[in-house]
Amino acid sequence: MKRLPWYLRDAIYLALFVAILLAASWALNALRFPGIAYYNRIIVMIGINITLAVSLNIINGHAGQFSLGHAGFMAVGAYFSAFLTYFYFSPLVEKYPSAQGALLVVAVLAGGALAAVAGYLVGLPSLRLRGDYLAIVTLGFGEIIRVLILNIEKIGGARGFSGIPHWSNFFWVYFFAGITVLVSFRLVRSSVGRAFLAVREDQIAAEAMGINTTKYKVKAFVIGSFWAGVAGGLFAHYMMYLNPTMFMFLKSFDLVVMVVLGGLGSISGSIIAAVILTILPEGLRMAREVLHTDKDPRMIIYSITLIVLMLTRPQGIFGRRELWQVLAKRKDAVPKKERDDAAA
């Protein structure tokens, strides 16, 4: 059978995905038991973290540009979209309640766009820097963004931004997570994605092959920060409150940990690591009862787990491979060079 063109296939995937999501969100709404709000919240946070981890994976994993400022881009998207809905869209929705979903999408995409602009500005210094220096500069940019937000009174400053309408929900969060994942998969298989991989593997060789390395590095930053901004917007409209301390570099560290733990460059790895690392601290709540202590040992166990995992599997859970490639265990599933790198 002849394969359908890619856009038709993607349209079918998306339609199926949306149908499943609608069914799932209907089921979630129908469920009623004590504490459902808590589980709902975890599930939504997982979706947001998947979007963030997969988008960071484009920058860190595919293009190989080590960024520690993802929380900054998320903050830009979160604050800008919240600003739009709070000041402009909320009155509109009061008049036309049915426009809420469309306006959420507009706000979230606008937040993503501004985050992409910020990503462009941060991507520029990557012309000159690499490795650890780039990491520390992106960390610096993230912190500068945070301090700037802290000093803008209009969006709450240090008090935080409250009163954001509760528009985002399970459906929208997973809808955008799904699109991010799909875009990410399509991207790696495209010429742009191939160029990313070439820059990651060997920048000088890539340049010799005629790849404009600067252009692709900046491109990776722009795409990655766009989706981070989208995730931020969804986060803002779910939490209904934003505070600059939510976007400290510790949040960026969390995201980097997800990407590295899943395996740099492995999309399914990022997703699984995002799920595990979001659930882990929640699941560890019981540790407190087991240890009979009134202090909270969750984060200690979390950090020890992190160290042990890195010591035992420095290349991440899946290395550079995807879940099904690991499961298939077929030697020809991955070119030899990639396999050796993953093993090294």
Add this chain to the structure above:
Amino acid sequence: MQELLQNLLNGIAVGAIYALIALGYTMVYGILKLINFAHGDVFMLGAFVGYYAGRWAAAHANSGHPANYFIAGGIMLLSMAVCGVFGYLNERIAYRPLRNSPRIASLITAIGVSFLLEYGGQFVFGPDPKFFPTLTPKHIVHLGGIVTTNYQIIVLVVAVIFMGLLQYIIYGTKFGRAMRAVSYNFEIASLMGIPVDRVISTTFVIGSALAAVAGILFGLSYPKIEPLMGIMPGLKAFIAAVLGGIGNVPGAVVGGLTIGIVEAFVGGSQFSNFRDAIAFVILIAILLFRPSGLFGKYEAEKV
């Protein structure tokens, strides 16, 4: 003029502390090319050892004033020893097994160790801020027109002593020569019979001991300590190390002082809200215009 000098002195006092932390960063980065994110938290550990030792000393003093320069010196040595042991274990357990893995793996492990110290600190010491005991008598000193305490002078003197000591170790001893050789090229250094592992361990011990000194000095000057106190000074010290040219010891000192002074001036101006961001602005500016730092050597990439 007076205000200018006052800001300058405050800046130098903070900068000296940043410089001591920056030395640990720069030595480790020079040798392993690893940003040891846990270093700022070792600084916190040093301050807490000083806190508990200081309280113990005060409780066991026979009578009169427990604050005394000898006891303070002893507490500082104890703190250095504890942090030194921690630095050794940290390298041995968390970094050495990953020396041949991708560098990012050790970076993540460093972040893990940093989390462990921060949250472990909250668990063991409690998350609430504690008041650092006065280890030595405190009085106000008038220097020309500016008012200061003897603590700022102690901070400066102690910092200068340790910087001098480190300079001597690195450029005046056989071990220092080994250290420089390892940082230049660690494979060839090992071919020349230099015990690379031991040199790296010792570097971690020295760096951590310096962080402990910084922790105690910080506790003396800003007596509120808490388990997350190491994060910001740690980052700023790293920036100081990059500013001076990472791997370069005098550079770390100059970088630390620069950051401290600039921060003091910004903090004293109308832009005081942006105090925490200014270090990062300096960092970005320096990396854009002089990526190897003020005193770093530019290394062309070999194909």
